[in-house]
Amino acid sequence: MHIKKNKFKIIILSTILVIFFVIFSLWNLISDGYDKQNKVTLFLKEVIPTKIARNIRDSFFIIPTLKNENEYLKRIVKKYDQLYEGTLIQKIDISSENNNYNFNLKEFYIPFKRIDLLEGWSSEKNNRSKHYLDIIGNDIFLMSGQGETIFFEKDKIQEKKLKYKIIENNINKILKEKNYISGGIRDIHYNNGDIYVSLLFKDKKGYSMDIYNAKFNKNYLNFNIFFKTNTYWDKYTVRQGGRIETYKNNQILLTIGDVTYRDKVQSDDNLYGKIISIDKSKKSFKIVSKGHRNQQGLHYLKKKDIIVNSEHGPKGGDEINFNKYDGKIQNFGWPVASYGDEYTKKTEFLRSHKDNNFVEPLKYYVPSIGISEIEIKENINSKNENLLLVSSLRANSIYFIKVSKDFKRIINEDRLFIQNQRIRDLKYDNIDGTIYMIFENTPSLGVIKLR
Ligand SMILES: [Ca+2]
Numbered sequence: 440m441h442i443k444k445n446k447f448k449i450i451i452l453s454t455i456l457v458i459f460f461v462i463f464s465l466w467n468l469i470s471d472g473y474d475k476q477n478k479v480t481l482f483l484k485e486v487i488p489t490k491i492a493r494n495i496r497d498s499f500f501i502i503p504t505l506k507n508e509n510e511y512l513k514r515i516v517k518k519y520d521q522l523y524e525g526t527l528i529q530k531i532d533i534s535s536e537n538n539n540y541n542f543n544l545k546e547f548y549i550p551f552k553r554i555d556l557l558e559g560w561s562s563e564k565n566n567r568s569k570h571y572l573d574i575i576g577n578d579i580f581l582m583s584g585q586g587e588t589i590f591f592e593k594d595k596i597q598e599k600k601l602k603y604k605i606i607e608n609n610i611n612k613i614l615k616e617k618n619y620i621s622g623g624i625r626d627i628h629y630n631n632g633d634i635y636v637s638l639l640f641k642d643k644k645g646y647s648m649d650i651y652n653a654k655f656n657k658n659y660l661n662f663n664i665f666f667k668t669n670t671y672w673d674k675y676t677v678r679q680g681g682r683i684e685t686y687k688n689n690q691i692l693l694t695i696g697d698v699t700y701r702d703k704v705q706s707d708d709n710l711y712g713k714i715i716s717i718d719k720s721k722k723s724f725k726i727v728s729k730g731h732r733n734q735q736g737l738h739y740l741k742k743k744d745i746i747v748n749s750e751h752g753p754k755g756g757d758e759i760n761f762n763k764y765d766g767k768i769q770n771f772g773w774p775v776a777s778y779g780d781e782y783t784k785k786t787e788f789l790r791s792h793k794d795n796n797f798v799e800p801l802k803y804y805v806p807s808i809g810i811s812e813i814e815i816k817e818n819i820n821s822k823n824e825n826l827l828l829v830s831s832l833r834a835n836s837i838y839f840i841k842v843s844k845d846f847k848r849i850i851n852e853d854r855l856f857i858q859n860q861r862i863r864d865l866k867y868d869n870i871d872g873t874i875y876m877i878f879e880n881t882p883s884l885g886v887i888k889l890r
């Protein structure tokens with residue numbers, strides 16, 4: 440009888456262990472977090488469709504999900520209670536992985552909508568919860584995905600409240616008049632007295648993105664159409680691009696993603712998967728590069744006359760690209776060459792860009808980090824080396840990449856991990872070394888100072 444009892448105990452114990460293991464692996468599978476992705480998780484993600492995994496999460500994991508939601512709700516209530524106060528949430532010391540960079544990170548509330556991760560980060564609704572910022576003189580200007588505009592004075596980051604001021608604008612009036620459904624703001628950029636915004640919208644013809652601009656002032660921003668891309672797509676996608684940057688000779692730059700129309704990307708008779716320069720007076724445009732997928736970061740190196748962009752690859756293959764444009768359209772390879780792989784079917788991408796007449800990325804990431812905005816601090820030492828600052832969504836990090844004087848060689852790399860924060864936007868203030876970041880999970884404004 441004793442033996443039978445023991446046997447029974449062992450069976451019960453092993454059953455519990457097996458159940459525990461299954462729950463643990465499933466939890467790993469559907470919970471967010473770049474660093475948790477081991478080979479087993481990646482394999483399970485491949486074999487279990489996202490929809491089923493989400494259903495399991497919402498029914499089976501109701502308690503951890505609710506607990507997680509509860510934490511968020513507490514923060515959100517606090518956020519709404521303080522409205523435009525911009526209260527300091529926390530102040531923590533934080534170091535990069537290889538300890539090259541040490542910061543005191545300050546985090547302040549911003550009065551905009553948070554991204555809802557239960558909806559899935561790529562949902563259409565969440566596209567209106569991606570917010571952007573720029574530095575304008577002594578002020579930091581922010582615009583929400585829904586088109587709200589606010590600012591605060593730089594000095595306020597020394598205090599406990601940013602005390603945002605609202606600037607009214609006519610974005611919603613434009614949407615109403617034109618009968619557009621808003622797809623969200625995709626970037627803001629200050630240039631020579633004007634604010635430029637890229638606006639995603641949907642009308643009878645489908646989805647598209649245009650640029651509007653307004654004379655900058657702190658009372659009212661009256662936006663007018665600046666440039667129509669006349670590029671349409673029929674189904675919602677995150678592969679939109681939309682970054683705006685100052686360029687030479689009275690021009691600005693704009694990135695337009697492939698919006699899944701990959702067959703069009705390699706030809707020059709359309710704007711899918713391109714970076715274009717737009718003349719500010721004539722409003723005429725030129726293609727400066729093609730072969731892009733979803734360019735979420737854009738920076739122009741004035742002294743070197745180089746256009747730098749970051750872009751999302753497919754599964755893996757996020758890239759940092761350098762374009763020394765000399766009148767000939769540069770080709771960055773998509774959808775022919777990529778270091779990533781297809782999500783659904785097995786497509787064989789060419790790997791080498793150089794050997795196939797495309798421009799090789801300076802850097803690529805496998806797995807993807809969800810690469811976003813890119814800023815560059817030039818001439819950081821006596822060797823005239825430069826520092827790339829790259830924000831990432833999926834990897835919740837800022838990457839610091841030190842490169843040679845000619846931007847052709849990587850000297851070292853480091854990474855600052857900021858737990859549970861997708862970092863949508865990033866601006867570097869070269870006057871005092873402050874880095875401003877948009878964290879989209881809270882959402883909040885992160886501030887660190889680069890010494
Ligand atoms: Ca490429």
